Amino acid sequence: MARLTDPDDRPAGMDGPAPPRAPRPGVGVAIAVLLGIAALAGLWAAFAGVGPARLDAAVLDESIESRTGLLTTVAVVVTHLGSTAAMAVLAVAAGARLWSLHRRADAVFVVGAMASAQLVFRALKELLDRPRPPADGRLVHAASESLPSGHATTAVVVIGTLVVLAWPGRTAAVRAGLVAAAALWVGAVGLTRVYLGVHWFSDVVAGWLVGGAWLAVCVAAWSWWRARAVQAVP
Numbered sequence: 001m002a003r004l005t006d007p008d009d010r011p012a013g014m015d016g017p018a019p020p021r022a023p024r025p026g027v028g029v030a031i032a033v034l035l036g037i038a039a040l041a042g043l044w045a046a047f048a049g050v051g052p053a054r055l056d057a058a059v060l061d062e063s064i065e066s067r068t069g070l071l072t073t074v075a076v077v078v079t080h081l082g083s084t085a086a087m088a089v090l091a092v093a094a095g096a097r098l099w100s101l102h103r104r105a106d107a108v109f110v111v112g113a114m115a116s117a118q119l120v121f122r123a124l125k126e127l128l129d130r131p132r133p134p135a136d137g138r139l140v141h142a143a144s145e146s147l148p149s150g151h152a153t154t155a156v157v158v159i160g161t162l163v164v165l166a167w168p169g170r171t172a173a174v175r176a177g178l179v180a181a182a183a184l185w186v187g188a189v190g191l192t193r194v195y196l197g198v199h200w201f202s203d204v205v206a207g208w209l210v211g212g213a214w215l216a217v218c219v220a221a222w223s224w225w226r227a228r229a230v231q232a233v234p
Contacts, residue, residue: 004157017171028220033185035213046147047128063195064137075192079140082189087158088114094162104227110161113218114188117157120214121150123205132191133197136219149199149207152190157212157218159186164219186211 045051080086091114098107122144130147132138144150159182166178190208193199 021233022110027217028223032213032216032220035209037202039206039209039213042202042206043057043124043148046200046206047130048141051202052205053200056200056202059135059194059201060137060197062200064197067139068194071195073194076140078188079151082151082155082185082192084118087154088118091115091161094165098165105222106165109218109222110158113161113215114154114158116218117154117211117214118150121148121153121210124148124210125150130200130203133200137197139196141195142200146199147203147206148210149190149193150195152158152186152204153198153211153214154205155186155189156208158213160211161218181184 013022042052046053080170091110095107095111098104098110125145125147128147129145132142163178163182167175169180190204193204194201
């Protein structure tokens with residue numbers, strides 16, 4: 001196998017060895033700080049009943065009125081495929097693949113981001129202790145606190161890590177497609193939680209923001225780790 005010397009020849013995704021150049025951790029730290037501020041704002045708005053939270057009752061009522069048999073079936077499938085358990089399985093499968101390719105930093109990145117994201121949103125739920133929407137409007141079971149949405153948080157983190165790993169070596173068109181597909185999936189997962197009556201709209205918005213902030217933290221840590229590894233190579 002030829003030695004990879006040209007950055008443009010780096011393998012993409014999880015099909016081969018890791019790219020020889022590590023990302024710049026400083027950029028990730030700056031993005032993490034900005035998204036962290038946005039996440040705090042989103043959590044505060046939902047908890048205080050301002051901003052997106054002003055739309056909570058109206059969005060929930062509209063979702064209930066728009067329910068049909070077909071939409072409900074699709075929403076249930078999407079919400080289960082985007083559940084925290086399903087995202088955990090996806091992350092572990094990706095991590096196992098990366099580990100088999102001796103990309104241990106990348107494997108830890110995917111699995112660690114998923115596991116830590118679940119700890120983060122569960123801690124926030126217990127801290128904020130926001131009640132879910134009324135039980136008589138729910139179409140699926142939900143037992144924990146409402147804020148933030150765990151589905152939204154975990155979907156952003158897990159799908160986001162896969163997009164980050166798939167980024168090197170891709171064309172601009174493919175990258176745009178990756179971002180669009182990821183955004184559509186994460187958006188769909190979050191909106192099903194409102195449609196199914198188990199989350200307020202502001203819970204989902206906060207979940208997306210918390211997920212984005214935590215993804216940025218994990219990417220910054222991963223970038224720093226890989227940068228050190230590259231510098232250690234003589």
